[in-house]
Amino acid sequence: xxxxxxxxxxxxxxxxxxxxxxxxxxxxxxxxxxxxxxxxxxxxxxxxxxxxxxxxxxxxxxxxxxxxxxxxxxxxxxxxxxxxxxxxxxxxxxxxxxxxxxxxxxxxxxxxxxxxxxxxxxxxxxxxxxxxxxxxxxxxxxxxxxxxxxxxxxxxxxxxxxxxxxxxxxxxxxxxxxxxxxxxxxxxxxxxxxxxxxxxxxxxxxxxxxxxxxxxxxxxxxxxxxxxxxxxxxxx
Amino acid sequence: xxxxxxxxxxxxxxxxxxxxxxxxxxxxxxxxxxxxxxxxxxxxxxxxxxxxxxxxxxxxxxxxxxxxxxxxxxxxxxxxxxxxxxxxxxxxxxxxxxxxxxxxxxxxxxxxxxxxxxxxxxxxxxxxxxxxxxxxxxxxxxxxxxxxxxxxxxxxxxxxxxxxxxxxxxxxxxxxxxxxxxxxxxxxxxxxxxxxxxxxxxxxxxxxxxxxxxxxxxxxxxxxxxxxxxxxxxxxxxxxxxxxxxxxxxxxxxxxxxxxxxxxxxxxxxxxxxxxxxxxx
Ligand SMILES: Nc1ncnc2c1ncn2[C@@H]1O[C@H](COP(=O)(O)OP(=O)(O)OP(=O)(O)O)[C@@H](O)[C@H]1O
Ligand SMILES: [Mg+2]
Numbered sequence: 001x002x003x004x005x006x007x008x009x010x011x012x013x014x015x016x017x018x019x020x021x022x023x024x025x026x027x028x029x030x031x032x033x034x035x036x037x038x039x040x041x042x043x044x045x046x047x048x049x050x051x052x053x054x055x056x057x058x059x060x061x062x063x064x065x066x067x068x069x070x071x072x073x074x075x076x077x078x079x080x081x082x083x084x085x086x087x088x089x090x091x092x093x094x095x096x097x098x099x100x101x102x103x104x105x106x107x108x109x110x111x112x113x114x115x116x117x118x119x120x121x122x123x124x125x126x127x128x129x130x131x132x133x134x135x136x137x138x139x140x141x142x143x144x145x146x147x148x149x150x151x152x153x154x155x156x157x158x159x160x161x162x163x164x165x166x167x168x169x170x171x172x173x174x175x176x177x178x179x180x181x182x183x184x185x186x187x188x189x190x191x192x193x194x195x196x197x198x199x200x201x202x203x204x205x206x207x208x209x210x211x212x213x214x215x216x217x218x219x220x221x222x223x224x225x226x227x228x229x230x231x232x233x234x235x236x
Numbered sequence: 237x238x239x240x241x242x243x244x245x246x247x248x249x250x251x252x253x254x255x256x257x258x259x260x261x262x263x264x265x266x267x268x269x270x271x272x273x274x275x276x277x278x279x280x281x282x283x284x285x286x287x288x289x290x291x292x293x294x295x296x297x298x299x300x301x302x303x304x305x306x307x308x309x310x311x312x313x314x315x316x317x318x319x320x321x322x323x324x325x326x327x328x329x330x331x332x333x334x335x336x337x338x339x340x341x342x343x344x345x346x347x348x349x350x351x352x353x354x355x356x357x358x359x360x361x362x363x364x365x366x367x368x369x370x371x372x373x374x375x376x377x378x379x380x381x382x383x384x385x386x387x388x389x390x391x392x393x394x395x396x397x398x399x400x401x402x403x404x405x406x407x408x409x410x411x412x413x414x415x416x417x418x419x420x421x422x423x424x425x426x427x428x429x430x431x432x433x434x435x436x437x438x439x440x441x442x443x444x445x446x447x448x449x450x451x452x453x454x455x456x457x458x459x460x461x462x463x464x465x466x467x468x469x470x471x472x473x474x475x476x477x478x479x480x481x482x483x484x485x486x487x488x489x490x491x492x493x494x495x496x497x498x499x500x501x502x503x504x505x506x507x508x509x510x511x512x513x514x515x516x517x
Contacts, residue, residue, distance in 0.1 A: 011374070011376070114336055115336060116335060116336045116337075116340060136334070137334060140333070140334060140335070140336065140378070143378060144330055144378075188331055191326065191328060191331040192331050192332075192334075193294075194290060194294055194326070195324075195326050195331060195332040196334065197290065197293075197294050197315045197316070197319075198288065198290060198315065198319050198323070198324045198326075199319060199344055199345040199348065199392060199393070199396070200316040200319050200320070200345045200348040200349050200396065201316070201348050202316060202348065203314075203316035203317075203348050203349045203350070204348060204349055204350030205350075206350055207347045207348050207349075207350055208346075208347050208350050208351060208352060208353060208356065209347055209353070210339065210340055210343040210346075210347065210353065210356055210357070210360070212353070
């Protein structure tokens with residue numbers, strides 16, 4: 001059965017969830033830089049362990065495990081390939097850690113940030129309203145499209161479509177799913193646009209917002225936290 | 237002055253070769269509660285769209301005639317100006333949900349209009365109270381039940397303070413209990429807040445009690461437009477392909493079988509009472 005709540009941002013009340021999206025954005029960018037700036041095992045292990053602090057504050061351990069399990073194939077691949085080419089096990093593991101840092105820090109950002117807060121942050125950074133709203137809507141409609149897809153797959157299965165056997169067959173069999181899905185999607189888009197018009201979309205050049213983003217002390221602390229690896233950089 | 241005045245309106249959607257509205261003449265006064273009914277494809281949705289300017293602005297086509305909404309010629313005003321007078325609730329709730337929380341959903345139109353934040357807060361508060369959904373304020377609308385979603389969408393329309401609320405088959409996706417609750421809510425908006433309600437609907441049994449007028453359409457034309465009691469008492473809706481309310485069918489049966497004049501009834505209780513009364517005389 002289709003359960004959109006497993007795939008979708010859900011509101012939770014932890015300090016990480018309450019951070020301003022902009023400070024989380026700074027954090028992710030900083031972590032990406034740290035992950036790429038050096039390639040040695042010690043430094044990257046320290047940075048990875050550091051990402052576990054916001055993970056635990058945000059109650060995200062389970063999510064991290066699920067994500068790492070999903071990425072396990074690539075992690076193993078990175079280790080194998082690098083080992084084969086460099087014969088250096090610690091380098092191979094370091095590169096896998098680099099990948100895990102990217103996963104872990106991006107998880108902190110993506111799972112705890114409400115899409116509309118992120119959209120608001122983008123709006124305040126000067127992105128055009130239309131762009132921001134498009135972003136917002138595309139996130140909002142993910143579960144709807146997934147539900148449409150499930151319904152279409154069920155309907156086509158009832159008419160004898162097989163979706164299980166063999167890789168090539170599976171791809172071939174998804175055509176009868178994809179085409180109706182696109183048609184349904186376009187119909188939906190037309191309806192959505194119509195009801196947006198009916199709710200005054202486009203009336204003002206400068207739409208207002210119900211909430212304003214505010215930097216709090218915790219945000220400055222979090223940004224400072226993003227720079228802790230500077231210490232590792234010089235000490236390790 | 238009537239709230240809506242339609243004069244000789246004909247409309248043909250682009251890419252079709254038939255008229256979806258034909259020779260429509262209609263006047264609606266403030267405070268009315270009107271049901272528009274008719275077979276699938278008869279033009280109910282199209283007529284609603286014409287009332288708030290989505291036709292001819294969003295749906296283009298051949299447009300001939302006049303629609304005057306609260307003194308404004310619809311074809312000469314922007315959809316967002318008209319939306320402040322006539323709000324529309326479409327058939328599929330999911331296509332009308334844009335926000336991640338109920339309160340932001342309700343604020344959506346106000347944001348678009350550039351309403352100042354403190355004012356917006358006030359209106360959102362009021363509207364949530366008006367629809368009695370303050371407790372849902374921080375919920376994600378996507379995960380609410382159909383009936384709750386419908387209320388959220390109506391709130392998002394009410395926030396714009398329209399005089400007229402148009403609803404396109406709002407009951408079709410609801411179970412009987414939620415449908416009943418929604419109908420009562422609409423009745424309250426009509427009575428307590430003086431909102432004019434126009435509702436396109438097949439499910440007449442729930443609504444008949446509250447409406448003052450019924451419009452029956454067929455192939456793009458208005459074929460009946462009268463007080464609802466008159467329509468239900470005099471016309472065999474079944475023969476027009478419309479699901480007649482049970483009480484109306486029952487009354488018709490009693491009239492035919494016993495030759496009694498039952499007058500105008502709008503519920504099964506009323507039919508029974510009048511029948512007993514007529515029989516004892
Ligand atoms: N966007 C459109 N483009 C072209 N034709 C349309 C469009 N919308 C409706 N029509 C056509 O106009 C006619 C009237 O449709 P409309 O949707 O108004 O009927 P309806 O009474 O609301 O039907 P239903 O009960 O099925 O909702 C139909 O023949 C329909 O196919
Ligand atoms: Mg319709």
